[in-house]
Amino acid sequence: MIRLTAALCLVSALLPWAAQADTLRATGDLGVVVERASGSLLVVDQSDRAAIGRVEGLGDLSHASVVFSPDERYAYVFGRDGGLSKVDILTQSLAARVLQSGNAIGGAISDDGRLVAVSNYEPGGVRVFDAATLDMVADIPTGSKTIGLVDAPGRRFVFTLWDAGETWIADFSGGEAATTPPAITRVEGIGRNPYDALITADGRRYIAGLFGEDGLTALDLWQQPPVPRRILAGYGRGEDPLPVYKMPHLEGWALAGERFVLPAVGRHEVLWIDSRSLKEVGRTKVHGQPVFAVARPDGQQVWVNFAHPLNDTVEVIDTPSGEVIHRLTPGPAVLHMEFTPRGHEVWVSVRDAGRIDIYDTRSFEKLGEVAAESPSGIFFTARAHRTGL
Amino acid sequence: MREALPLLLAFGLAAGPATAAELAPGRAAELERLVLQDCGSCHGLTLKGGLGSDLRPESLAGKPVETLTAIVLDGVPGTPMPPWRPLLSEEEARWIANYLLNGGVR
Numbered sequence: 001m002i003r004l005t006a007a008l009c010l011v012s013a014l015l016p017w018a019a020q021a022d023t024l025r026a027t028g029d030l031g032v033v034v035e036r037a038s039g040s041l042l043v044v045d046q047s048d049r050a051a052i053g054r055v056e057g058l059g060d061l062s063h064a065s066v067v068f069s070p071d072e073r074y075a076y077v078f079g080r081d082g083g084l085s086k087v088d089i090l091t092q093s094l095a096a097r098v099l100q101s102g103n104a105i106g107g108a109i110s111d112d113g114r115l116v117a118v119s120n121y122e123p124g125g126v127r128v129f130d131a132a133t134l135d136m137v138a139d140i141p142t143g144s145k146t147i148g149l150v151d152a153p154g155r156r157f158v159f160t161l162w163d164a165g166e167t168w169i170a171d172f173s174g175g176e177a178a179t180t181p182p183a184i185t186r187v188e189g190i191g192r193n194p195y196d197a198l199i200t201a202d203g204r205r206y207i208a209g210l211f212g213e214d215g216l217t218a219l220d221l222w223q224q225p226p227v228p229r230r231i232l233a234g235y236g237r238g239e240d241p242l243p244v245y246k247m248p249h250l251e252g253w254a255l256a257g258e259r260f261v262l263p264a265v266g267r268h269e270v271l272w273i274d275s276r277s278l279k280e281v282g283r284t285k286v287h288g289q290p291v292f293a294v295a296r297p298d299g300q301q302v303w304v305n306f307a308h309p310l311n312d313t314v315e316v317i318d319t320p321s322g323e324v325i326h327r328l329t330p331g332p333a334v335l336h337m338e339f340t341p342r343g344h345e346v347w348v349s350v351r352d353a354g355r356i357d358i359y360d361t362r363s364f365e366k367l368g369e370v371a372a373e374s375p376s377g378i379f380f381t382a383r384a385h386r387t388g389l
Numbered sequence: 390m391r392e393a394l395p396l397l398l399a400f401g402l403a404a405g406p407a408t409a410a411e412l413a414p415g416r417a418a419e420l421e422r423l424v425l426q427d428c429g430s431c432h433g434l435t436l437k438g439g440l441g442s443d444l445r446p447e448s449l450a451g452k453p454v455e456t457l458t459a460i461v462l463d464g465v466p467g468t469p470m471p472p473w474r475p476l477l478s479e480e481e482a483r484w485i486a487n488y489l490l491n492g493g494v495r
Contacts, residue, residue: 018403036434037425062426062434080433103439121439145440164442195469196442211469243471246430247440306426333426350461351426374426
């Protein structure tokens, strides 16, 4: 956080609102950390490598995720208990909160920042809210648990049905969401038990990972309607898969150069896929069952964390060679990793040590620690400007 | 976790060789953390369910402890519930089954 100079103070003194420079703060280098056990959100400053506040009373935050308003001021927190909270990062207070379902699994914000969608396990389906007020503007029942909810360009949300193996595209571009129901496109034949999905940064490809069968399913959202295409069919879960103690996540997808990296299910491997042909182009053996495989923003490295009981370790893969070039053991239960927007540092949550570790991504030197209560997901405000995050 | 013993007896578990008292010191606390955090990944920190089913005592009422122990050890094929036998002993799985049936030991 770089403070404004005294010269600016003089200018601001002439303005009607007369804000003092030392009371102003921008949010571009801030972020939030989910403290899952205590139902709170820790507000952090990337530049200072420090916590600057805490917002409490957010309910059950196991598996909670966060998206940001376009102005990077508000964090929308999707809790496991169906709670949707709007947190003001600047005042570090709760701006609004609704308990919108019995059991939720994640959410997304539309490209124009006006709509927030939540995907539900109980009662299933997707509910859409006005981002300003959190009033519900649309209810999309699916009769199924919904997973892999992402925003897509053109005021659309894309999500997938765990039970039915379908992907739905809800298009809100037709008018005011409160009065104009979304146009729904249903794509069948996604596969058995899709567990998560990702959308590429250009908003074109939506890829769902399957738990119930070997492989993934890709949709080209530029097609009308998209036709499901099975990729990496039979990549190996059939050959003696291991018990899966934690489902991998695809939302931290990694486009490393011209290749995707995806965590394999039930295997100690990550899979490399050519981003154009969607064919497998290689594998890297890793320390355990991968949970997140996330590329450093420049794509030259991929950082991987692992499922219980091998979750004290992080491995760094060099993209050009596909080799593991470094292994870190931050501590018990590494749950998540978040890069600074230009990738020079990475924040790693170490849940059972009650802290976040900060590393230099080139020297791997540990630069700092931030105390946090059972930290899980780390979310930096730069996500506000990226499709699918 | 000694408080659990009267409850174990109440559940008629005297037949089993394993009781909570047989867990190594500190192990009960580790198992409780495992249930809340790692099981909680799918079942929710409050255990009211998610991708996994609702594990609160009122939802499990009437389920035999042996059935729950077996599910912990061997999973539920065809669902995401994995077998924990590679990581837990039978005694530990039974401790977890009782912990869930009793709503934890508060």
